[in-house]
Amino acid sequence: MHPNKIFRGAEQAANISFAQTRAFGTLCVTADEVLLTHIPFLLSDDGKMAEFHLVRSNPIARLKQVSQAVIAVTGPDGYVSPDWYGADDQVPTWNYVAVHLRGRLVPLEQDALHDILVRQAAAYEARIEGKAPWTFDKMSPEAVTKMERMIVPMRLEVETIDGTWKLGQNKDDPVREAAAAQMHTGIGQELAEIAKLMGEPPA
Numbered sequence: 001m002h003p004n005k006i007f008r009g010a011e012q013a014a015n016i017s018f019a020q021t022r023a024f025g026t027l028c029v030t031a032d033e034v035l036l037t038h039i040p041f042l043l044s045d046d047g048k049m050a051e052f053h054l055v056r057s058n059p060i061a062r063l064k065q066v067s068q069a070v071i072a073v074t075g076p077d078g079y080v081s082p083d084w085y086g087a088d089d090q091v092p093t094w095n096y097v098a099v100h101l102r103g104r105l106v107p108l109e110q111d112a113l114h115d116i117l118v119r120q121a122a123a124y125e126a127r128i129e130g131k132a133p134w135t136f137d138k139m140s141p142e143a144v145t146k147m148e149r150m151i152v153p154m155r156l157e158v159e160t161i162d163g164t165w166k167l168g169q170n171k172d173d174p175v176r177e178a179a180a181a182q183m184h185t186g187i188g189q190e191l192a193e194i195a196k197l198m199g200e201p202p203a
Contacts, residue, residue: 001100007166010202015099015163016047018075023124025073027052027060027156029105035060041071041156042120043101050101050156051116060105061152069105069156074098076197078188084179085171095166095194103159113153114144167194167201176201 001008019025020043029035037060041052050071054061077096108116118136125133136144168176180198183191 001098001162002164002166004170006169007164008162009169010163010165012047012161012163014165014202015161016043016045018097018163019043019047019071019073019099019101019161020045022073022075025071025101027069027071027105029060029063029067029069031059031063031067039071040120040124042116042123043158047101047161048158050158051119051153052156053113053116053120053151053153056150056152061107061154063105064107066107067105069103071101071156072098073101076188076190076194078183078191078194079186080168080179081182081186084182085175086178087172087175090175093166093168094188095168095198097163097165097167097194097197099161099163101156101158101161104157106155106157108153108155110148110152113148113151116153117148165197165202167198169201 023042024038024040027037027039037054037058039052039054041050043050075097077094080093080095082090082092121134121136125131139147168179171179176198180195183195183198188194
């Protein structure tokens with residue numbers, strides 16, 4: 001997380017909503033070595049629990065004890081050229097949004113898996129417009145059983161949520177807005193969204 005508090009003023013509800021909407025992040029666990037994997041997840045409305053599954057062969061899935069872990073959720077980002085500010089003595093930077101969910105990683109009993117998978121699929125399918133939701137009823141019981149043998153359920157019991165919304169809040173409004181208007185010409189991911197956020201950064 002960026003240490004400058006001006007970039008960390010978003011309300012917790014905004015951080016939770018951001019992580020819920022993205023629904024995908026990088027899980028990091030320190031065991032004998034640093035382990036990373038990329039996961040879709042479900043975050044509870046109060047932000048206190050993230051549920052997900054891992055393929056059984058994933059080294060993180062093999063951890064039997066409760067471990068400290070972080071899910072890093074990243075959003076739109078983009079390079080900001082000093083030329084875009086229309087002001088003197090500016091430097092290059094990179095604006096971005098990121099939320100970290102930090103807590104206890106808990107392996108779950110296998111009988112918790114199917115419910116998590118059903119709820120994950122339902123949550124993601126519901127966000128696809130104009131499509132009848134896919135359900136597990138479209139799979140044979142044998143195929144479901146075979147698939148579920150290869151994956152394991154996990155839960156992150158979230159203890160802290162930290163968000164960085166680095167959007168040029170350290171600049172005067174006209175300077176930041178001038179840069180936002182040029183973001184679409186630059187490099188990064190979801191440039192239209194990062195430009196929009198730069199125009200109206202969270203308090």
